[in-house]
Amino acid sequence: MQEVKKQLEVLLVNYFRDRYPDFPKGKVVASESPDFVVKMKNAHKLGIELTRLNPASAITKTEKEEALINFRDELVDDMKELFEAGSDAKLFVKFMFSEKQLISPERELMVRSKTVATIKSAIADKSEGAFFHKILTNPDLPEGLGEVMMAHHPELKESVWERSNNLGISNNVVEDIRLAIAKKDEKLRIYQKQQLQEYWLLITTDCLRADKNINLLNKISHEEFESRFQQVFVLDLMRARVFPLVEN
Structure with a gap:
């Protein structure tokens, strides 16, 4: 599992590089503490640490909602099995289901x-x-599916197919972002042992969503986030967008 996790991290950092136009030119090398080092031609080295946005207090689900989640997870597993029966392609796939048009067993x-x-x-x-x-x-x-995100990188040796937001939907996205930053800030002194010129933090999320009817992206853009990392970003996988949060 640890090996697959690193393969996914390689895919995600390349997703970030593909979607962020100011990503520095250089060779991206997998590392530990931080997760990646970008080696540039001017001999400067940039460290990039990845973390996933994790809901600190996910919404409590009813028995009916749990049954729906189980049905969707089984459907995703079945689709992966059917795909692999006819293709050797290794993919990272995320499925966002529609909440307005449910898929019936029929x-x-x-x-x-x-x-x-x-x-x-x-x-x-x-x-x-x-x-x-x-x-x-x-x-x-087909009706019942809202979006499907798929990605491939040659380092990915095992396919990963998942329901989007499988960790749950946050009750307070802004506070969860702050918590993710704070946890990595605590470990920055460990990353600094490599004595790199700069350190970035990349927070990945399936999709920035909230349970309340608010303009979440507008709310985040008006918040001030602090970090000891030189730059902090959120990568929204389903929207294929990068949101800068901190620039020191």
Whole structure:
């Protein structure tokens, strides 16, 4: 599992590099404490530490909601199995289900087969030797699926298919971001032993969502975040967007 975790981190840092235009030019090398080192031509080295946004207090679920989650997780597992029966491609796939149009058990077989066929078609132009990502939205997907994010990197040797927001949806995204920063700030002195010129923190999340009807992105943009890292970012996987939070 630890090996797959590192493979996913390689994919995610390349996702970040692909989506952030100011990512420095240089060779990205997997490391430990921090997770990656970017070696630049001017001999400067940048450390990048990754962490996932984890809801500190996820919303309590009813028995009906738990049953729905289990149904969706099983559907994702079945789609992965069906895909792998006809393809050797190794993918990181996230499924965001619609809360307005639920998938009935009677439609499960159709949704499974159509979604897998759509994914196979969508990756037809990917290169085995390079990072690739694509996001499928409503018009491409059967009713009941909102979005599907797929990504590939040659370092990924085992496919990972998951339901989006499988850690839960936060009650307070801003405070969870602050907590993620604080936890990594505590470990910064360990990362600094490598004596790199700069340190960045990348917080990844499936999708920035909130249970309340608020403009979450607008709220985050008006908050002030503090960190001992020179720069802190949030990478929203389902929106393929990078949000800078701190720049020292």
